[in-house]
Amino acid sequence: MKLDYTAEQDAFRQEVRSWLEANVPAEKLASFDTAEGFEQHRAWERTLASGNYGMVTWPTDYGGRGLDLIQWLIFEEEYHRAGAPGRVNQNGIFLLGPTMMEYGTPEQKARFLSAMAAGDEVWAQAWSEPQAGSDLAAVRATAVRDGDDYVLTGHKIWSSRAVFADWAFGLFRTEAGSERHKGLSLILFPLDLPGVRVGPIPQIDGEAGFAEIFLDGARVPVANRLGDEGQGWHVCMATAGFERGLMLRSPARFQAAAAHLVELAKQHDERIDGTVSAAVIQAAMDADAYALSIYSTASRLIAGGKIGAEASCNKIFWSELDVRLNRTALSILGAQAELLRDAPDAADDIGHWLDAYLFSLAGPIYAGTNEIQRNIIAERVLGLPR
Amino acid sequence: MDFTFSEEQMMVVGVVRELLADRCTPADLRRLMNSGDARDADRWTAIREMGLTGLLVPEAAGGLGLAETDLVQVAEACGYAALPEPLVEHAGVAAPLLAAFDGARVGEWQPKVAAAEASIAVGHPANPFVADADSADVLLLVDGGALHLVEKKDVTMVRQPSIDPFRRLFRVAWTPAAATLIADADAAKPHLDKALERGALFAAAQGLGLAQRSVDLAADYARERQQFGKPIGSYQAVKHLLATVQVAIEFARPVVHAAAAQIGAGDLHARARVSHAKLAALGAAEQAARTGIQVHGAMGYSWEVDVHFFLKRSLALAGAWGDEIFHRQRVADRIFGAPLGPDQTFARGEAA
C-alpha cells in the first residue's frame, strides 16, 4: 500500500489542469436540459474530444488515451476542481461505452465508440417503462424479428436527456411470450427514426430533463443488438454495475461540492452554530470517505480484482451524502435559501445550492432506488433470505 | 498509488483470523469472564508465538521493523473476536513507544517487551486511566510531560470497572524519580504524540472488526429465527437495518486503511485522517451493535447472547485515545485550515 502519486501521475494532473484552465468556458453554460444548453454542452464535448479528453480510459482507437482508473480519477479531480461543465453524454460514456467495450462486436465498437467519446452522438438510456421501474424485469416493450430487422413497439419513460439526444439504448423483449429476466435484449436505436416519438417530461425544476419514448413499429437492423439475443438482462446488469459502481458519480464531484460548502460556511461563520458546523464537517468527511473507497476499488480492479454487490453500497453512500451536503448549504443560507437563481437580489451563486439540493433528491431514486440497493446488499452481501 | 494489501499482509491476517476463530470464541470469552482472570494464559502464549508483538519495533531493537499497514488488519481481526488480551496495544503502541528510547533501563526491558516476554502498560495523557496495568511487568508513565519507565512493584493501583468486562482500567499512583526517568518532556513529546496516533488508529481498526462481527451475528440470527412463519431476515425492515450498517462499515474501512498508510507523515492531514478513521469506524461499530441488539429482539438485551460484548467494546474504544469531541476538532482543523478539494485527497503538509 502506497498512497502517493507517481511522477507520471503528477505530470498527467498538471497536463489536465493546464488544458482545462485554457479551455473551460468562463461563462457557466445553460442547463443541458434546455435546447440551447444542450447544444452548448455538445460543443463542449467536442472541445474535450479535440484535446483527447473525451474518455481518457478508453483505447486510443476509440478516442481515448488508454489510461488506467487511477488516471481517470485524477482526470475527474481536475475536471471538477476546474468547475467544468456537466457531461451531457454521461449515459453514453459512463454506461453504454464500458458495456459496449465488453459485449460489443468489433463493428459496433468502430461504429459507435469514437462518436460517443467525441460528443457527436449523445445517448439516452431507455430501460424504464410505466409498469417497469424498480421491477425492471417487467418490461413489455418488444423487438420482433423481421428479416434482418427488429421492429420496436412499446412505451419507455423517464429517459434522461432523451428530448435532445441522438440515440438510445433500450431494453426489449425479443422472445414472444417470455417472462421476467428471460428473452430480453439490449437494442440501440436512433431517436429520430420513423416510428419513434419523444415526449418531454418536465422535472421537479420545470425543465424537460427526461422524456417518454413511444415506439410504434420503428425498424432497426439486427446488428443494433448489443450482446446475444435473450442476454439483455445480463448485459443491463453489467451496465448497472458501472452505473452504481465507479463511473457515474465520481468522488471528485462530491469533494468539489464539499469544498464549496466549507467556503460557504466560512463566509457565514458568524451565524453558524454547532449543529450546522458538525454537518459541514460530516459532509467533508463523507466526500473524503467516498474518494478513498473509490481509490481502493480502483486499485483492486487494476490488480485484477472484480467489483460486485458492493457497488450497491457506493450508490447508497454517494446519493445520501449528496442530499445531506446540499441540505446543509440551505441551512447556512437560511432565509435566502429559497431564492431562485435569477432572483434579482440573490447573491452570486445562491440559486446553485437550491438546484443542487433538488437534483440530489433524485439520487436515491435513479440508478436503482436505495431501497432496492439495500435489498441487494442484504441478500447478496449478507446472505439474508429473499 | 496502490491501495491494496500485499499477499504477505493478507497471509498474516489470515493466520491471525484463524487462530482467533479457534481460540477466542464467545464461549472462550465467557469462560474468561467467569474466571475473573486478566487473560487467558494459553491464548496469550499462542498469540505471542505468532511473533507479531514486535511488529512495529525497529529491527535493530529486535523487532520486525514493519509498518502500521502490516498491523491494521490484524487489529481488525482482534476487534472481530473482541480479543481480551492486549495484542493491539502492546504491538501497536507500547512496544514501539518503548523502543523509541535508549539507555540502560530501557535496554533492560525493551527486548523482553518486543518479544512480549514482559508485559507493558502505557499511562498516556490522552487516557484518564491505565489499561491492563495489573498484568504489566513495567509501566510507561508520564509526569509533567516527562516519560518514566516504572516497575510494577513501585506503583499502587485501583481498579475502575468498565462497561466492557474485559477492559481492565486502573488509576495508578507512583512517585516519579530520577531513576525512573527515560525521557524529558521535549524528548518524550513526539513519541507520545505518535503513540496517540497509533492508539487511535488501531482503536479504529478494531472498530471495523467489532462492527462487522455485530452485523454477522445479527445476519446469522436473522436467517435462523422465524416469526410469522418466515425467517425474520426475509423482512425488509430487518434487511434494511443491516444493509445500512454494512454501508457505514464499507465507508469506514478505506479511511482506516488510508490512515494506516499515511500515519507516518505526522502532519495535519495524517492526523485528520486518523481522527476521521476513528470517528467513522467506532461510529459504525456502535451503530452495528445497536442494530444487532434490535435484530435479536429481547435475546439481544440478554446477557446470554453475545452481541453485548461487541457493544461494550465499541463504547470503551470510542472514548479511548481521544474521544469524539477531540477527534472531530482535529478533522475540523484540517477542513477549515488547509486547502480542500478533489485534488487534496492525498495532500501532504508539514510534520508537526
Ligand SMILES: Cc1cc2nc3c(=O)[nH]c(=O)nc-3n(C[C@H](O)[C@H](O)[C@H](O)COP(=O)(O)OP(=O)(O)OC[C@H]3O[C@@H](n4cnc5c(N)ncnc54)[C@H](O)[C@@H]3O)c2cc1C
Ligand atoms: C432524475 C431521474 C432520471 C432518470 N433517468 C432514467 C433514464 O435515463 N433511463 C431510464 O430508463 N430510467 C431513468 N429513471 C428512472 C429510474 O430508473 C426509476 O425511477 C427507478 O428505477 C424507480 O422506478 P419507479 O420510478 O417506477 O419507482 P417504483 O419502482 O414504482 O418505486 C416507488 C417506491 O417504491 C419502492 N419500491 C419499489 N419496489 C420495492 C421493493 N421491492 N422493495 C422496497 N421498496 C420498493 C421504491 O424504492 C420507491 O421508493 C430516472 C429517474 C429519475 C428520478
